Amino acid sequence: MDVVEAVVSVVKQKLTDLEIEETVVFDKVKKPMKEIKIKLKKMGGFFIDNSMKVKKDWTNHDYLRIVYQVEDDIEKIALSLERQRCCFLFFFNNRKSCRKLHRKIDRIGSAIETEINRLKNLSLLIPTASWKYLVSDENGFQNNINESSHSHHQRNTFGQSVNNIIIDDDDHHPADKEKDDDDQVVEYPCPVRNNVAVKTPSLRQRRTLTFSFSYEEEESGIVGIQDDVNALVKRLKTSDDEGGCYAILSIVGAVGSGKTTLAQAIYKSKGVKRYFNGGRAWVFFSKDYTKEDLLLSLLKQLESSKDKCEGGVPLNPEQVLVDMLSSANRYLVVVDNVHADGGVWDELKHVFLEARNRYSKIILTTCHEQVGNCSSSADLHRMKGLNHQESRKMFLNKARPRERFTKYASQDQNMMKILEICQGMPLRIVLLAGLLSTKSSDDELSQVLEHICRQCHAHLFNIQSFCYDDLPAGRKLCLIYLALFPKEFDIPVRRLVRLWLAEGFVKQSPTMASEDVAGEYFEDLVNRNLIQISKFRSDGSPRRCRLPSALHDYLLSKTQEINLFHVHRSNFDYNKEAEGQFVLRRIVEYQDIKNCSLNFSQLQYLRSYISFNIQKKDIPAREVANFVKKIIGSRGFGLLRVLDLEGVYKPSLPDKLGVLFNLRYLGLRWTFLDNLPKSVGDLPNLETLDLKHTNINSLPNSIWKLKHLRHLNLNEIRLDMPKKPLRLLPGLLTLWGLFVDDKSSIKNGLSKLHDLRELGITFNLILESSLDLADWISKLTSLQSLRLRSKDERGRPSELHLKSLSALDKLSHLNMLGSLQKLPDIHDFPPGLKVLTLSISRLTEDPMPILGQLQSLTVLRLLANSCLRKKIVCPVGGFSKLKGLKLWMLNNLEEWDVEEGAMPNLKELNIRCCCKLSILPPILLNSLEELVLTKMPEKFVANVRQQKRDHTYLTVNDHWSFTSLPAEVSYCFSV
Incomplete structure (x- = not known):
């Protein structure tokens, strides 16, 4: 139930x-x-x-x-x-x-x-x-919400991480995985579940239990496999000349044994990156993919295949891959989660075996030993369970707060029960650590462990089921919802949180924004280890997430049990037996919807249509309009809440889009759509309108009347302001990609927006209007992310005027393009600034003495003549928290000094097209883990190769691509 x-x-x-x-x-x-x-x-x-x-x-x-x-x-x-x-x-x-x-x-x-x-x-x-x-x-719910809101302000670290997870800097296409740079809150009575009393702690209690957690501090969880990693890397680097060479390395083990974790550790190891100079590629094997899908995915990741393609699509993908893997270059391909049902894998296996050479290698992970023994050239590695010491270490890494559990010695009664339950299986260890982290007392923890032990002895225990059952009701659907995304899909956190809100899964609060409550949900599920963070932003906050593979399988069965959504694949496989019980409520499309034969009676209660059909980039998805027309039906409206077409190429939308009165979410990011029906301004309940990375250049003025709109992502679109903006989008939190000129109203228009959290604005303004804009921005005390681009009438960067941003204590990301007369004083910067990007600032004074004093700065990007100095100096003790630094196209820079104690924590350094720079400061090599040099002088590169340490991974690129507008490129090289 x-x-x-x-x-x-x-x-x-x-x-x-x-x-x-x-x-x-x-x-x-x-x-x-x-x-x-x-x-x-x-x-x-x-x-x-x-x-x-x-x-x-x-x-x-x-x-x-x-x-x-x-x-x-x-x-x-x-x-x-x-x-x-x-x-x-x-x-x-x-x-x-x-x-x-x-x-x-x-x-x-x-x-x-x-x-x-x-x-x-x-x-x-x-x-x-x-x-x-x-x-x-x-009023019971409101009382609990007020209590949780009070504790929210008491724990700044937790609150900041919640706020940061929905910052939108997701500028990369969803298919480009390898190229990404960039509750229920009431307290339930003690229900009796499975004969054991389980008390769900209040939100305040849960925060107390997890106060020390932050995404930046989370450990990788790789325990007990480092020896295996080293041994397998050595085997992969063995060629025929040395003997004992195998073309395929098969990693075999039960569900939850850590196969994928081991493969990832090998794939990301520095030794593998250095050795396989041709390229590396990773594909997840799924029954939803054809052989062609897998081949195209592999070729897309192996950059050298581009020369053999027309329009980005290989003429014969199988032959192109065979030729590549047969060449003298060294390639590594990982195929994860291979099934035993033959078919596609048998076809793909023959491609790999045909392409075998002395150097390129294939890694596959599978639960089936017969798959692992796929040929005489396969090297089999069987996963083994962790011993007690390794299990305890992994448990402590994943339990939060760690300090609470370190008191449990290996022989402690509770720890012995934990080790008995987990049996050395990483999946059980990780999920059990997350579950026990939510228990408020040792007595409660002991009761839960005792009950689990009884289930284990009766062979009834399922860790996924137990962790799911332990969730408050309001979080169950939020977790299940992740199963609608394809397995191993990296889900943008921004997209997930907004979909939760649009579906109505998040409790409303009189004292907290819905996004903050949803952030609490997300944080709790991460703390419980039910959601994995798969990609981080530059400041360490989560950018993309996914479900653990085994949990995805379990939750997918749950969705079928409650008819949460239906997955449409190549042939529509709608369950006729379920038709008599439920009508379809959500459709998730993995292939073309044109094969859908459902009629209006079956679609009239549809709440969501979400498409992941991003395979074809040259054929517009015209079937979408016909499908939406079916939803609207003869009665002239529909119950649809979510229409998410992110990544679908140029979907056709019906003109009567405005009759979808219930629509909350319209996601068109990365669709490259050219226009939008004017009726989009008639959607009274719309909360999210995402037009980022489209070709849409205009919207109706009625867009300003959408009183429920909270997130508006544009692509540098100019919007006319209403003549009487008395209540201009009162709940708007995100306004990204807006273009403003002298015809735009600022004092009596934009200045009416007070609660923005994300603002990305490009402007071409006279001095008076520019100062008005700066004055408005300086008062947006809720801002977390700000991007400013000043351009002239020809689209070239122009002068940027600023006022003090010291009042913006929540602002963590600041990106500015345009010339500055001088860098703001240290007291005019936001006090909590973490990420700063300057482009074409043309600073004539050294910015490092001021920037080095920013106490929270973790990432600094100085791009495209942001500084015109010949010499910069990082002062003693400066940049104490800086972890990432980019210096791009600083054409005048010749000398760079880093004084003692400066940049002590710098891990990543990226230098591009600084052609006059003579030497890299040797002091930086003490801490650097990754160094990328692009289009740098040969002498500079040779000097770095000679000085770098073993712990530094060096990448040297002789070519690069620049994706900015032509006007910006020509301007960068002309100054």
């Missing part, structure tokens, strides 16, 4: 949202809606307290049918209100409509009451304490 409980929690939230909508003003309507919410709480109580007492003749489908019907009725009521409000306030002037609505709501309440009585007749008894809770004061 846990899945039903999760769905009930979301339906209650939607009812709350409808209740507080300003359009619902009649007490006669509000009162029965509150009664429905109390009845839903009663229904939820049955699922919490009686999950083991359900009669066999009642299944999850029986309960879900009731709950989904309530959800459908609630959203149809909301749509009805919205449509009538748009029709000249007809609803408010029509008593008959009000009475009709009242009767409809009463019918919903009666239906729920009937089902509750039916449950009682089935002897599902609820303890008195739980009944008391279920009919408790409606």
Whole structure:
């Protein structure tokens, strides 16, 4: 019943949202809606307290049918209100409509009451304490939220990491994986689950337990395999000339044994990077991929294949790969998660065997030994479990806070139970560490361990199921939702959080922004090790995430159980048996939707359409318009909340897009779409409009009337301001990619936006307007990320005017393009600045003495003549936290001094086209882990090769590509 409980929690939230909508003003309507919410709480109580007492003749489908019907009725009521409000306030002037609505709501309440009585007749008894809770004061949730909000301000580290996860600097196409640079918060009664009392700690308690966690400090978790890594790397570097050479290395082990972790450690090792100079590629083997899909993915990652392609697509991908792997260059290919069902793998295997040479190698991971023994040239490595010492070390690495668990010695009773449960399996260790981190006391932890041990002895224990069941109801659907993304897909955190909000999975709070509550959800799931951070931003905050592979499989079965979404593959495989139980609520497309044969009756309750069909880049996806028209149907509107086409090439959209009154999320990033229906300005509930990386150059003025809009991502679009901007997008948090000129209103337009967290703006303004813009920006105290680009009428960088940013204490990312008369004084910088990028600033004074005093600065990028000095000096003790530094196209720079104690923590250095720079400061080589030199003089490179240490990985590039506008490129080289 846990899945039903999760769905009930979301339906209650939607009812709350409808209740507080300003359009619902009649007490006669509000009162029965509150009664429905109390009845839903009663229904939820049955699922919490009686999950083991359900009669066999009642299944999850029986309960879900009731709950989904309530959800459908609630959203149809909301749509009805919205449509009538748009029709000249007809609803408010029509008593008959009000009475009709009242009767409809009463019918919903009666239906729920009937089902509750039916449950009682089935002897599902609820303890008195739980009944008391279920009919408790409606303000209980608000009290808990206020408490959590108070603790939120008390723990700055936690709050900052939550805020940073939704900063949008995701400028790379989703398919370019290798090229990326860049609750339920109420406290439940103690439910009895599986005969053990499990208390869910409040949000304040959970924060206390995890206060020391930060993404930057998280350890990799690679324990007990370093010897294997070293040995396997050595075997991979063995050629036929030395004997004992194998073309394929097969890593074989059970689910959760650490196969992929071992392969990743090998793939990323410095020895492998140096040895395989031709290139490296990694593909995940999935039943959804064809041989051609896998071949194209491999070729895309191996850059040298580009010369044999036309328009980026190889004429014969199989032959191109064979030729590459047969050449004198050394290539490494990893194929992860190979299945035993033959088919595609058998075809791909023959390609690898045909291409065998003395140097190129293949690594595959699989659960099946017969797959690993695929040929006489295969070298088999069997995974072995971790010993007790290694298991304990990994557990301590993954438990939070670590200090709480270090007291458990190897012979401690609780630690012995942990080791017994995990049996040396990394997956169990990681998930159990996350689960136990949420327990507020040693007694509670001991009870949970004792119960798990009993399940293990009875061979009933499943770690994925136990960790899922332990989640509060509000987080269950958020976690399950990740399973709609393809397996091993790197999910942008920005995209995930906004989708959660659009789906209605996040509790509303009177004191916290919804994005902050969603951030708490995300942080909790990461703390529990249920979500992995797969890519970090330059400042250490999470950029992309994914589900552990084994957890993805488990959750995918859960989605089928509750009909959360349907995956459309090459042939539409809609389950006819489920058709009689549920209508489709969400469709996830992995292939063309043109094969979809569903009619309106099957799609009329569709909530989301999400596409991952990003394979074809030359054929516009015209089928999308026809599919959306099906959703709208004959009644002229739809319940669709999410339309996410990110990465789909030029999808065609219907002109009647504006009738999707319920639409919350419209994602068109990386679609290269040329235009958008004007009716997009008529979407009253739209929260996210993402047009980044499209060719759209205009939007209707009605966009400013979307009072619910919170995230607006554009592609340098100029928007006309309304003449009377009294309530200009009151909830807007993200405004990125806006173009402003002298026709734009700043004082009486943009200045009305007070709560922005992300602002990316390009402008061409006269001095007076430029100062007005600077004055407005200096007062945006909620800003976390700011990008400013000053250009003249020909698109070339021009003078940039600033006012003090010292009041912006939340600003962590600052990117400025344009000339500065002088660098701002240290007291005018944001006090918490972490990442600073300067482009074409043309500073005539050395910026390093001032920048070195920024106490929180972790990444500094000085690009394209940002400094015109011949010499720069990093002063003693400066840049104490700096980890990454880029110096690009500083054409005048000849000498660079780093004084004693400066940049002590610098790990990554990237120098490009600094053609006059004579020598690299030797002191930097003490800490550098990665050094990239591009288009640097031969003498400079030779000197670096001679001085660098073994711990520094050096990359030298003789060519480079520049993706900026032509006007910017010519300007950079002319100054």
